[in-house]
Amino acid sequence: MPETIKYVLSEDQMPTAWYNIQADLPTPLPPPLHPATHQPLGPHDLAPLFPMELIKQEVSQERTIDIPEEVQQIYRQWRPTPLYRARRLEQYLDTPAKIYYKYEGVSSTGSHKPNTAVPQAYYNKQAGVKRLTTETGAGQWGSALAAAGAVFGLEVLVYMVKVSYHQKPYRRALMEAYGARVVASPSEETHAGRTILAAHPDSTGSLGIAISEAVEVAVQDDDSRYALGSVLNHVLMHQTVIGLETLTQLEMAGDYPDVIVGCTGGGSNFAGIAFPFMGASLRGERSVRVVAVEPAACPTLTKGVYTYDFGDTAHTAPVVKMHTLGSTFVPEGIHAGGLRYHGMAPLVSHLLELGQFEARAEQQLECFAAGVTFARVEGILPAPEANHAVKGAIDEALRCKEEGTSKVILFNLCGHGHFDLQAYIDYHAGKLQNTAYSREAVEAALSELPVLG
Numbered sequence: 334m335p336e337t338i339k340y341v342l343s344e345d346q347m348p349t350a351w352y353n354i355q356a357d358l359p360t361p362l363p364p365p366l367h368p369a370t371h372q373p374l375g376p377h378d379l380a381p382l383f384p385m386e387l388i389k390q391e392v393s394q395e396r397t398i399d400i401p402e403e404v405q406q407i408y409r410q411w412r413p414t415p416l417y418r419a420r421r422l423e424q425y426l427d428t429p430a431k432i433y434y435k436y437e438g439v440s441s442t443g444s445h446k447p448n449t450a451v452p453q454a455y456y457n458k459q460a461g462v463k464r465l466t467t468e469t470g471a472g473q474w475g476s477a478l479a480a481a482g483a484v485f486g487l488e489v490l491v492y493m494v495k496v497s498y499h500q501k502p503y504r505r506a507l508m509e510a511y512g513a514r515v516v517a518s519p520s521e522e523t524h525a526g527r528t529i530l531a532a533h534p535d536s537t538g539s540l541g542i543a544i545s546e547a548v549e550v551a552v553q554d555d556d557s558r559y560a561l562g563s564v565l566n567h568v569l570m571h572q573t574v575i576g577l578e579t580l581t582q583l584e585m586a587g588d589y590p591d592v593i594v595g596c597t598g599g600g601s602n603f604a605g606i607a608f609p610f611m612g613a614s615l616r617g618e619r620s621v622r623v624v625a626v627e628p629a630a631c632p633t634l635t636k637g638v639y640t641y642d643f644g645d646t647a648h649t650a651p652v653v654k655m656h657t658l659g660s661t662f663v664p665e666g667i668h669a670g671g672l673r674y675h676g677m678a679p680l681v682s683h684l685l686e687l688g689q690f691e692a693r694a695e696q697q698l699e700c701f702a703a704g705v706t707f708a709r710v711e712g713i714l715p716a717p718e719a720n721h722a723v724k725g726a727i728d729e730a731l732r733c734k735e736e737g738t739s740k741v742i743l744f745n746l747c748g749h750g751h752f753d754l755q756a757y758i759d760y761h762a763g764k765l766q767n768t769a770y771s772r773e774a775v776e777a778a779l780s781e782l783p784v785l786g
């Protein structure tokens with residue numbers, strides 16, 4: 334019998350509902366607060382930003398929410414995605430562990446981001462919205478939303494973090510090919526951007542700043558709404574198609590994970606792979622160890638504090654309780670641009686407080702080394718963000734080897750690195766450095782936190 338490498342589902346095995354972990358939380362999420370009044374937000378407070386269907390999903394306590402037929406039909410272009418057994422990597426590491434990875438790089442834009450870009454564009458279109466504004470770091474989210482906007486005939490305006498705008502011109506070109514307008518952030522086009530530029534003319538930008546710009550434009554235009562690529566409850570819920578498919582695929586393989594590894598920027602791909610399994614754990618059905626890997630340059634989960642903070646730099650986005658390095662903290666310009674967010678999804682933060690998973694911070698050189706090993710052995714070049722998950726999975730496999738235990742390791746390969754080759758060029762030229770985060774900068778940012786809740 335040949336050994337199976339990939340576990341593939343047919344289109345009719347794709348999940349027809351998302352999983353909402355809020356239904357299984359032992360204690361509810363602390364409520365989001367209004368940025369000006371600091372009172373709990375009502376649905377009407379969010380209406381200038383999001384269509385009502387997404388606001389309802391944000392607060393829903395239902396365990397499952399049906400995926401609209403039209404969204405399922407678009408998902409089928411790349412879903413279900415393959416689950417691979419990394420047999421060559423297992424051999425290379427000489428580990429008794431079994432390593433599986435779910436590959437989200439097969440989507441149109443090369444990452445998990447279209448899983449939420451498509452439903453967000455869909456619900457906005459249904460609500461009569463004409464234009465979506467958003468931020469993007471590395472460009473994965475901007476590309477995904479630009480593609481989804483093209484499908485539904487929505488205009489898309491993307492504020493792209495300046496350091497990425499210059500590092501990743503091909504991502505910009507891709508967004509423009511889909512018809513989006515891309516602006517380097519901070520820009521002169523918004524009050525938030527002009528304020529930052531006045532104080533820091535050389536600012537390389539940050540996701541927090543780009544969010545401020547996109548939010549500002551959305552609230553000022555009745556035909557525009559704002560779309561966020563991570564962090565929010567509904568975004569994490571849309572990503573659960575990843576883990577739900579994986580459950581079925583691992584059943585085909587006759588396995589269940591002992592440990593799940595994901596990389597965390599805002600927490601959405603991590604939630605996507607892990608929440609369906611964590612839910613089983615929370616319901617007392619079957620337990621699993623879960624590991625989040627974040628960059629040492631932006632160590633939100635391992636070095637941040639769990640408190641109420643603003644989602645953006647200009648303090649116009651909702652205030653949420655999360656692990657944060659402070660909303661004015663600007664991390665070093667590491668190549669894993671998608672992991673440079675000062676905060677973490679409230680749901681992921683809450684689950685860390687509940688002891689449902691552990692977090693580790695890794696340096697970029699070690700992550701690139703893991704990614705290059707993975708590419709040479711398995712053939713797929715990971716996105717720099719995904720390298721953090723690869724590093725975490727390899728470490729788990731090596732630990733199994735040391736201990737002589739055969740565990741089942743599952744990780745999410747959330748995107749390919751074909752648009753990130755400049756990062757690999759720099760890595761191989763010895764131009765990348767391990768950059769610790771600045772403790773002073775974090776302390777300064779944390780000292781500006783609102784004193785609440």
Ligand SMILES: *Cc1c(COP(=O)(O)O)cnc(C)c1O
Nearest residue numbers: 473563598599600601602718748
């Ligand atoms: C956006 C992105 C991330 C970070 O965002 P999460 O919400 O933490 O998933 C990680 N990897 C890739 C490939 C991305 O595009």
